[in-house]
Amino acid sequence: xxxxxxxxxxxxxxxxxxxxxxxxxxxxxxxxxxxxxxxxxxxxxxxxxxxxxxxxxxxxxxxxxxxxxxxxxxxxxxxxxxxxxxxxxxxxxxxxxxxxxxxxxxxxxxxxxxxxxxxxxxxxxxxxxxxxxxxxxxxxxxxxxxxxxxxxxxxxxxxxxxxxxxxxxxxxxxxxxxxxxxxxxxxxxxxxxxxxxxxxxxxxxxxxxxxxxxxxxxxxxxxxxxxxxxxxxxxxxxxxxxxxxxxxxxxxxxxxxxxxxxxxxxxxxxxxxxxxxxxxxxxxxxxxxxxxxxxxxxxxxxxxxxxxxxxxxxxxxxxxxxxxxxxxxxxxxxxxxxxxxxxxxxxxxxxxxxxxxxxxxxxxxxxxxxxxxxxxxxxxxxxxxxxxxxxxxxxxxxxxxxxxxxxxxxxxxxxxxxxxxxxxxxxxxxxxxxxxxxxxxxxxxxxxxxxxxxxxxxxxxxxxxxxxxxxxxxxxxxxxxxxxx
Amino acid sequence: xxxxxxxxxxxxxxxxxxxxxxxxxxxxxxxxxxxxxxxxxxxxxxxxxxxxxxxxxxxxxxxxxxxxxxxxxxxxxxxxxxxxxxxxxxxxxxx
Numbered sequence: 001x002x003x004x005x006x007x008x009x010x011x012x013x014x015x016x017x018x019x020x021x022x023x024x025x026x027x028x029x030x031x032x033x034x035x036x037x038x039x040x041x042x043x044x045x046x047x048x049x050x051x052x053x054x055x056x057x058x059x060x061x062x063x064x065x066x067x068x069x070x071x072x073x074x075x076x077x078x079x080x081x082x083x084x085x086x087x088x089x090x091x092x093x094x095x096x097x098x099x100x101x102x103x104x105x106x107x108x109x110x111x112x113x114x115x116x117x118x119x120x121x122x123x124x125x126x127x128x129x130x131x132x133x134x135x136x137x138x139x140x141x142x143x144x145x146x147x148x149x150x151x152x153x154x155x156x157x158x159x160x161x162x163x164x165x166x167x168x169x170x171x172x173x174x175x176x177x178x179x180x181x182x183x184x185x186x187x188x189x190x191x192x193x194x195x196x197x198x199x200x201x202x203x204x205x206x207x208x209x210x211x212x213x214x215x216x217x218x219x220x221x222x223x224x225x226x227x228x229x230x231x232x233x234x235x236x237x238x239x240x241x242x243x244x245x246x247x248x249x250x251x252x253x254x255x256x257x258x259x260x261x262x263x264x265x266x267x268x269x270x271x272x273x274x275x276x277x278x279x280x281x282x283x284x285x286x287x288x289x290x291x292x293x294x295x296x297x298x299x300x301x302x303x304x305x306x307x308x309x310x311x312x313x314x315x316x317x318x319x320x321x322x323x324x325x326x327x328x329x330x331x332x333x334x335x336x337x338x339x340x341x342x343x344x345x346x347x348x349x350x351x352x353x354x355x356x357x358x359x360x361x362x363x364x365x366x367x368x369x370x371x372x373x374x375x376x377x378x379x380x381x382x383x384x385x386x387x388x389x390x391x392x393x394x395x396x397x398x399x400x401x402x403x404x405x406x407x408x409x410x411x412x413x414x415x416x417x418x419x420x421x422x423x424x425x426x427x428x429x430x431x432x433x434x435x436x437x438x439x440x441x442x443x444x445x446x447x448x449x450x451x452x453x454x455x456x457x458x459x460x461x462x463x464x465x466x467x468x469x470x471x472x473x474x475x476x477x478x479x480x481x482x483x484x485x
Numbered sequence: 486x487x488x489x490x491x492x493x494x495x496x497x498x499x500x501x502x503x504x505x506x507x508x509x510x511x512x513x514x515x516x517x518x519x520x521x522x523x524x525x526x527x528x529x530x531x532x533x534x535x536x537x538x539x540x541x542x543x544x545x546x547x548x549x550x551x552x553x554x555x556x557x558x559x560x561x562x563x564x565x566x567x568x569x570x571x572x573x574x575x576x577x578x579x580x
Contacts, residue, residue: 099560193541206540232548236541304523315500322501324573329566335576340503352502353515359500360488360516373526375536380529382537414515415522431540 023070
């Protein structure tokens with residue numbers, strides 16, 4: 001059984017259900033490979049021994065009705081996991097052990113999943129390259145010294161390197177879809193309100209959403225079924241009838257109207273990305289779909305809006321890290337001095353920068369000019385999508401304006417780093433679902449992704465369109481295990 | 486709008502994050518380039534637009550005010566940086 005790690009999530013589930021392999025064998029296979037892959041730095045905390053125990057317990061008393069029967073999974077270290085260290089990639093939470101479980105990870109446990117570890121991420125999910133993590137850079141398995149994207153960079157790296165059969169990330173401005181695109185994997189950001197935010201370390205509460213990161217679209221549908229639920233512990237959780245995403249997955253897109261926003265054709269975008277986009281359009285037409293040009297006129301204002309709204313919410317959410325109740329504390333002359341030193345030493349540069357932007361735009365005299373203005377523009381951006389969806393069923397765009405870049409290439413210029421999220425941020429502002437699927441390679445052989453954006457709560461539709469594109473493209477990741485000696 | 490050193494110091498005070506002078510200069514440069522980028526929004530006339538405060542425009546549900554987690558004081562205090570069995574401890578605030 002040397003090929004366990006090459007099986008897809010849904011195949012592992014089938015084989016365990018048919019008793020062809022045990023949970024212990026599967027768990028051991030992924031843990032063994034994770035232990036050989038420390039060079040990637042995908043993990044912050046390993047939970048290997050505990051996971052192997054859980055796998056044995058599952059095999060002794062298996063329940064094959066579960067959706068993830070004895071399946072090992074590593075998850076982004078932004079989800080609180082009871083009694084398993086949860087750091088959010090920050091020094092300030094270096095020794096934090098939650099006393100409760102996030103709803104999303106609880107859903108995974110309830111369906112028979114086993115947590116094998118916590119994956120690296122940008123500090124408090126603020127970053128697009130995993131370079132802001134207190135626990136160090138993460139390597140992209142595609143090539144040495146290439147970023148895995150961010151903020152869910154440990155997740156995308158571990159998934160592409162087959163250290164976990166699937167994983168979950170969080171997406172505030174692109175943090176699932178951009179790393180998926182950079183590593184040749186599938187990343188889905190569900191509609192705001194689909195997955196509970198309870199127990200997820202908060203970054204920007206009106207934008208944060210958890211979602212699956214998987215090797216393929218079918219696995220994505222399966223994971224979404226597991227993690228999406230109504231939860232009265234999250235006041236913005238939406239009580240809608242969730243679909244049977246896996247059962248209803250099909251590649252029939254006949255008659256679907258797919259919008260192409262001309263504003264996403266940005267200056268300086270590599271030719272390969274434009275060609276990939278055209279390839280996607282052709283596949284849709286060849287399969288009976290209709291391509292319609294649409295207008296999203298306020299697209300250019302999405303990033304400036306995001307860089308007011310997200311830091312404003314972050315500055316408020318991160319006020320709780322004061323060195324009193326949990327986390328890191330520095331010594332101070334008095335209470336205020338202790339707060340100021342704790343936060344200065346406990347947070348990294350990017351987090352401090354965003355707290356300060358947020359504090360400034362919310363401060364007296366500037367609130368109307370920045371924060372209120374941004375909320376108004378956010379309405380315009382949402383209206384753009386509402387108008388477009390009168391004419392189309394979904395929208396197709398590239399996932400990112402470039403492929404993965406080298407570690408260190410963009411760290412000195414925050415604005416050039418922010419531009420990575422130009423195609424993903426508008427979707428968070430409008431609260432919509434979107435999926436990134438691998439669709440080709442650039443001239444260096446690095447993966448490129450296409451993004452399918454849906455109407456609110458129309459996850460099934462974008463999964464089906466992505467499924468159809470996936471079948472036609474037949475993407476293969478070129479990974480040669482360079483990090484294993 | 487430029488963010489000078491004095492403003493950086495003021496924001497750092499409001500944010501309860503101490504900043505030394507070397508870092509303040511770099512931070513002021515970074516914040517200026519970010520605000521230059523943000524100020525693109527001024528091009529738009531938003532006079533008659535309602536602000537969007539929540540994307541999930543649903544009514545908040547009511548629930549009973551019940552205690553769900555009990556006897557977790559010890560577990561919670563275990564995470565506190567200054568060890569004490571009964572309370573969170575902070576530097577002295579009254580003389």
